[in-house]
Amino acid sequence: MNAAAGDRHALTQRAIESLGNRFGQRLSTGAAIREQHGRGEAFATGFPPDAVIWPENTGEVSEVLRTCHELRIPVIAYGAGTSLEGHVSAPNGGICLDMSRMNQVVEVHAEDADCVVQPGVTREALNSYLRDTGLFFPVDPGANATLGGMISTRASGTTTVRYGTIAHNVLALEVVLANGEVIRCGSRARKSSAGYDLVRLFTGAEGTLGIITEATLRLHGQPEAVGSGVCSFPQLRDAVETVIELIQSGAPLARIEFLDDVQVRACNAHSKLSLPEMPTLFIEFHGTQASVAEQFERAEEVARAHGATGLDWACDEARRAKLWRARHHAYFAALAMRPGCECVVADVCVPISGLAECVAATRADIDRASLIAPIVGHVGDGNFHVLFLLAPDDAAEHARMEKVYDSMIAHAHRVGGTCTGEHGIGLGKRDKLVAEFGEPVVALMRRLKEAWDPHDILNPGKVFRSS
Known part of the structure; x- marks a missing residue:
């Protein structure tokens, strides 16, 4: 161990000792716990932190950051561990903040269709809480991710085509900055022209600019009727061109998902389905009973014009749930x-x-x-x-x-696209970010990071390489 590494180790141990006196059993240095918190899904290399802390309120998050800012110790926020580009790993060691105990729905304003939540609330837990209000939170990345993690990676998913990404559904945030300062940005108003849009800046920042401790979210009315359908195509291009025509025609789709023949074969085996092993679309409409029926008629015309076979429309809840559960389990079906x-x-x-x-x-x-x-x-x-x-x-x-x-x-x-639609950059796509925007734009991002986090303690090495 060289002198610099020895100094870092001594400072880290000092931080752990200081925070251990405050958090007691809510701080762990156990190897298994650290390994678990050192990686998410689908990123082979994991880097465990030196310790894991479970804060229970904003004040405790602020206390950890003040200590770590003073001692120059990295801090990495952890939600459900479902991110895919190494976002939660700790290549420089440091303290992992597991936000799972900050899991309260603080307020629901049904008349305004919004709510206030802590970052450890999962999307499924929120919708369970809302089930009797006539409202729901629509952003569905597939995994039962925490809302803080979804905001930090600018998540989207199966319902984006109708309801937008998480960025369209966040109204305000409470954030703890690198030095422990607590700020609030945004409001419950549906629009604002007041200053810089810091809410959108934190949304997708991957925990490199601050740690989210509270979020105000836009909610949507539960539809009167929901109908889902599955249609198969002889060729991959036929399925994709069906999607393009439906979108360009203005069809009010709630979800439209594509699975190629390889993925359908995996889902059939894993979820006990009997879908034709061909390129397949899962389609869903939300609306009234009459509008959903009309929308399916229109979709069927378009799909048949592109050679669709095996069209199967289902409006009953049990069948729809089975189909979408299979789509949500596609990752595990593929692994199998x-x-x-x-x-x-x-x-x-x-x-x-x-x-x-x-x-x-x-x-x-x-x-x-x-x-x-x-x-x-x-x-x-x-x-x-x-x-x-x-x-x-x-x-x-x-x-x-x-x-x-x-x-x-x-x-x-x-063709004018992006290297990631929803997974984020993390460790895995840092070079792709440069290829997409060029070094001057990434350097501008780096200068912003340096201004807000001068000691580079917030999730260092993510989005771009540490300077």
Whole structure:
């Protein structure tokens, strides 16, 4: 251990000792706990923190940050651990703040269709709490993520095509800054022209600018009727072009999800379904009974014009729940195709006009590289994912995957898209961020980070490399 490393270790131990006196059993340095908090989903390399603390209120978060700011110790916020690009790992060690005990719904304003929550509330828990109000929170990334984590990664998901991303549904935030200062930004008003939009700046900052301790969220009315459908297509391009025509025609879709034939095969085996093993769309409409029926008629005409077969519309709750549960479990269904594999989950987002070309090119690249990689997507907003299933110790296979992934992102950039529609940057896509915006823009982001967090203690090394 060199002198600098020795100094860092001594300061870290000093912070742990000081905070341990305050938090007692709510601070752990156990190896298993630290390992668990050192990685999320689908990012092979984990970096455990030196300690994990479970705060229970904003004041405790502020206390931890004041201590760590003084001693220059990294702090990483942790929600449910479902992020995909190494967001919660601690490559420089430090203190992990597990926000799961800050899990209260503070207020619901049904008349204004908004609510105030702590960051550890999960989206499913919030909707369970709201079930008798006639309201719901629509943003659905698939995983039962915490709302603080969803805000920090600017999550979206299956319902984005109708209700928008998390960024469209956050009204105000309470945030603890690197030095422990507590601020509030935004308001419950539905619009504002007051100063810089700091709410949107913290949304997607991946915990690098502050730690969210409270959020005010926009809610939506529960629809009178919900109808879901499944339709299969002979060719991948036919399914994607159906999506494009439906979007361009103004169809009021609530969800439209794409699964290629490889992913359908996995879902059939994992979720005990019997869907045709062909490129498939899951479609959902919200509205009145009459409007949902009318929308399905229109969707069926478009789908049949593109060669759809096996159209199956379902309005009963049990069948709809089974279909969407299978879609939400697509990641685990894919893992079951290759037991013991390492999964790299790639995502890009493109303008809807470039979607068919980009998906088809990616599928062709995967097949040429002899890789096992299902494709799924929230294609209503041009976002799709590739689940690369890799042998952990096969360097050649990993190299082929990287080549396909690079090509996928380059193609997205060529058609005016982005290297990530909803996963974020984390550790995994820092170089892709530079490729997307250029070094001057990333340098501007870095200067903002330096101004707000001069000692680089908030989730260091994420979004861009530490200077």
